[in-house]
Amino acid sequence: ANDKPFREDVHLLVEGLTRLGVTTLVTAERGDTKLEAHAHERFVFDTIFSLTRTEVRRRVHRTLSVVKSRGQDFISGSHSMRIEAGAGILVYRRAQSRPKVDEDQPTSSERVSVGCAALDLIMDGGLYEGSITMVTGISGTGKTVLGVQFLTSAVLAGRRALLVTLDEHPRQLIRNAASLGFDLEAMVRQGSLFIHYESPLELEVDVHFDRVTKLVEQKGIDCVVFDSVAVYEMASPEQASDFLYALANFVKGRLATAFFNYESPELLGVSQISEELKGSHLVDNIILLSYVEISTRLRRAIAVPKVRGSKNIQTTREYVIGAGGISLLDESVVEGDEATPVPQLPFSSYYGLLARSPSRKSPVIEDAVAHGKALPDSPELPPETAS
Numbered sequence: 001a002n003d004k005p006f007r008e009d010v011h012l013l014v015e016g017l018t019r020l021g022v023t024t025l026v027t028a029e030r031g032d033t034k035l036e037a038h039a040h041e042r043f044v045f046d047t048i049f050s051l052t053r054t055e056v057r058r059r060v061h062r063t064l065s066v067v068k069s070r071g072q073d074f075i076s077g078s079h080s081m082r083i084e085a086g087a088g089i090l091v092y093r094r095a096q097s098r099p100k101v102d103e104d105q106p107t108s109s110e111r112v113s114v115g116c117a118a119l120d121l122i123m124d125g126g127l128y129e130g131s132i133t134m135v136t137g138i139s140g141t142g143k144t145v146l147g148v149q150f151l152t153s154a155v156l157a158g159r160r161a162l163l164v165t166l167d168e169h170p171r172q173l174i175r176n177a178a179s180l181g182f183d184l185e186a187m188v189r190q191g192s193l194f195i196h197y198e199s200p201l202e203l204e205v206d207v208h209f210d211r212v213t214k215l216v217e218q219k220g221i222d223c224v225v226f227d228s229v230a231v232y233e234m235a236s237p238e239q240a241s242d243f244l245y246a247l248a249n250f251v252k253g254r255l256a257t258a259f260f261n262y263e264s265p266e267l268l269g270v271s272q273i274s275e276e277l278k279g280s281h282l283v284d285n286i287i288l289l290s291y292v293e294i295s296t297r298l299r300r301a302i303a304v305p306k307v308r309g310s311k312n313i314q315t316t317r318e319y320v321i322g323a324g325g326i327s328l329l330d331e332s333v334v335e336g337d338e339a340t341p342v343p344q345l346p347f348s349s350y351y352g353l354l355a356r357s358p359s360r361k362s363p364v365i366e367d368a369v370a371h372g373k374a375l376p377d378s379p380e381l382p383p384e385t386a387s
């Protein structure tokens with residue numbers, strides 16, 4: 001009640017300055033930023049910004065929001081703010097506030113190669129331009145390798161590529177890729193491949209969004225790999241799904257083709273793709289990379305359960321990683337040395353094959369249960385005579 005005269009003085013001062021045509025900036029410290037606290041100020045001032053500073057896991061996070069702005073529209077919500085040396089205050093607008101492109105979203109019936117002919121075939125000719133592909137599997141299954149393979153093949157086809165690497169430092173990534181015969185350094189040098197790295201520990205999603213979208217726009221990127229999007233969930237759990245949605249929208253709006261690499265926590269198969277990603281219309285295609293244990297050997301298996309708008313082939317295939325990246329094995333490959341070749345059976349011939357998810361069993365077991373048949377005696381071993 002005591003500050004009433006003071007408030008009136010401020011009011012008079014601001015009015016006086018306005019009459020003189022002076023643009024005035026007034027600062028005030030606030031314990032709480034609730035709107036009521038601004039009640040009287042809302043009459044006096046044309047524009048009100050509210051700034052906050054919080055610590056999230058010992059990292060400072062600043063936000064700026066516009067409380068009011070007379071006579072002009074503004075983007076609501078709290079935006080990320082940074083104070084940077086040599087620059088002052090930088091504001092990164094809330095990633096999710098980007099305009100939705102749903103209505104006038106461009107589409108294309110052009111296909112982009114995944115970088116592996118056999119996989120293109122499974123996907124009914126490759127990826128649609130402007131589609132989002134989720135590549136999922138646990139660590140070591142080859143998500144990064146497939147991402148590199150996709151981008152290098154895109155570059156060779158005359159496209160411009162961006163690798164957003166969050167799991168691995170570019171140095172390490174370039175070295176690993178070189179061991180598979182990919183010369184990323186040369187592509188970076190010639191300006192057709194861009195590698196963007198941010199430490200997952202320091203990542204702020206709004207800032208990251210701003211950097212990535214600028215890079216895509218300025219460099220005319222049309223193929224991009226996010227390796228991996230699990231980092232967004234880690235950096236900002238509550239915002240991750242909105243953020244991915246915004247990212248997908250942006251990519252699609254530009255008709256760019258993207259990989260969202262996603263680390264799944266399961267060793268064998270995938271039953272727990274995060275809810276946001278699984279059911280959503282965000283992802284057009286899903287490529288599953290997993291291990292299959294046959295007898296005492298872990299083998300690599302690839303499946304493509306979803307290709308939007310295409311007739312994909314629903315067969316799990318075995319693949320290997322080597323020079324050139326991922327390659328799919330022919331279903332009739334012969335293994336072993338020349339003297340004693342061992343025919344390589346397709347996965348479907350093994351009834352001891354592990355289920356992909358708790359609810360799904362091997363086809364042989366499911367079939368037997370459905371028809372009330374007894375299960376084979378030795379489910380671990382392939383049948384003597386494969387039909």
Ligand SMILES: Nc1ncnc2c1ncn2[C@@H]1O[C@H](COP(=O)(O)OP(=O)(O)O)[C@@H](O)[C@H]1O
Nearest residue numbers: 138139140141142143144145146179180321322
């Ligand atoms: N030069 C190479 N030769 C053969 N296999 C390789 C080579 N480089 C990587 N790999 C295989 O690829 C795997 C790593 O794949 P990566 O794409 O990094 O997995 P993810 O990204 O899914 O964690 C390694 O575990 C290894 O088995």
Ligand SMILES: [Mg+2]
Nearest residue numbers: 143144167227
């Ligand atoms: Mg990886």
